Amino acid sequence: MVERAKVDMEKIVSLCRRRGFIFPSSEIYGGLSSCWDYGPLGVELKRNIKQAWWRAVVQERDDIVGLDTSILMHPRIWEASGHVQGFSDPLVECKSCHLRWRSDDLEGSSCPTCGGELTEPHLFNLMFKTFMGPVEEAASVVYLRPETAQGIFVNFQNVLNTTRKRLPFGIAQIGKAFRNEITTGNFIFRSREFEQMETEFFVKPGTDEEWFNYWLEERLNWYVKLGITKENLRLRQHSKEELAHYARACYDIDYLFPMGWSELEGIANRGDFDLVQHAGSSGKNLDYYDDESKEHYIPYIIEPSAGVDRSALAFLCDAYDEEPDQEEIRVILRLHPSLAPIKVAVLPLSRREKLVKLAKQIYADLRQCWMVSYDDAQSIGRRYRRQDEIGTPFCATIDFQSLEDEQVTIRERDTMNQIRVPIAELRRTLQAKLEGEDLFVLPPGGKIWKEGEG
Ligand code: GAP
Helix, strand or coil: CCCHHHCCHHHHHHHHHHCCCEEECCHHHCCCCCCEEECHHHHHHHHHHHHHHHHHHHHCCCCEEEECCCCECCHHHHHHCCHHHHCEEEEEEECCCCCEEEHHHCCCCECCCCCCEECCCEEEECCEEEECCCCCCHHHEEEECCCCHHHHHCCHHHHHHHHCCCCCEEEEEEEEEECCCCCCECCCCECCEEEEEEEEEEECCCCHHHHHHHHHHHHHHHHHHCCCCHHHEEEEECCCCCCCCCCCEEEEEEEEECCEEEEEEEEEEEECHHHHHHHHHHCCCCCEEECCCCEEECCEEEEEEEEHHHHHHHHHHHHEEEEEECCEEEEEECCCCCCCCCCEEEEECCCCHHHHHHHHHHHHHHHCCCCEEECCCCCHHHHHHHHHHHCCCEEEEECHHHHHHCEEEEEECCCCEEEEEEHHHHHHHHHHHHCCCCCCCCCCCCEEEECCCC
């Protein structure tokens, strides 16, 4: 397990900036508080996380379908869902420095920054408001969605009618959500614009507890399969007082982030709250007809709701490692190959024309399969370290001998082991390695040695 001491948030933030994973939003204008831009490597990591989730939740199952609903929705949705009324945090303001705080985050009764007196708490709604159309009046107010879930509930009948799915079945969605959080921070952990990966799983009332437990296990395993250390994950049950207005039960999957245990994903049993609310408010029938029991009922909903950005942060923290490297430190992101932004780096040993020609051919060939980078700047050792730091699982090194024997070296990030394989076998070998096959299973004609040896 990676020792927590090694992974402080500053190191993660600095690596993300330095190597182009994540930048502060609007940086040349001084930044925009708690909004973040994903750079060339960050965007790949994020896409890979979403792809892994979509594969596990939608493509590899036959009981869940996908959806992509609009961010702006009818304002009555947010009245029915309880967000207009209740999606608020208690806010206090310092009478001296005018900084604002969530009163339930404060330990004392004075301003943590200047010690000034605080106002009485008042409820502050976290939804961002805007106007639809050219007239800025109350009748044209719309909200940026604070969760993707409502887009799913209001499409329940559409999906049911068009897919002919029967219970139990789910609808999954990945998309942006916005919350005007009072307290932000811890890098991308809590921001005002973020992405969610949500599943709403519709079940027959009475089977909800069983499905709730099923999803707890399923979601916990998803993180572990993608390389998160088991000991850095825990399930935390919400107390009665803590439960959201819609939830009958809820657990958080917490991750041991550098700042301590914090929520990575929430799994809630929402009962029939949402469909009952939307049926009442829209006047539309959102019943389900069960052709086995010949009954009409409103399904219960089990909701695993994960954050893309929090997942990215957890994967980065868990993958971060350092080890001594002669006088220096080797920084390694031990990311699961399916999450690594770049799968293979093609490295010609020199910039001589003949070598470059072969290296470019190999690069062009591998790019047909994966995100591959080409690097011919500085010593080979430095290039390996650069790839280690961004989590590239494999490097393919082309040297002068490659011109003679038509073989190249594959170098592995985690062990620094190297194997020599025929160019004709390179794609197939990398494919196997990326899918987790043992590096020491060699193709015909291959050989193994340690980095630094002959
Ligand atoms: N539909 C249920 C729902 O939205 P939530 O616990 O408020 O539940 C689900 O949010 C997940 O969304 C969280 O576990 C977290 O990963 C992510 N999330 C929520 N607020 C966030 C924020 N301000 N910044 C980043 N991620 C956030």
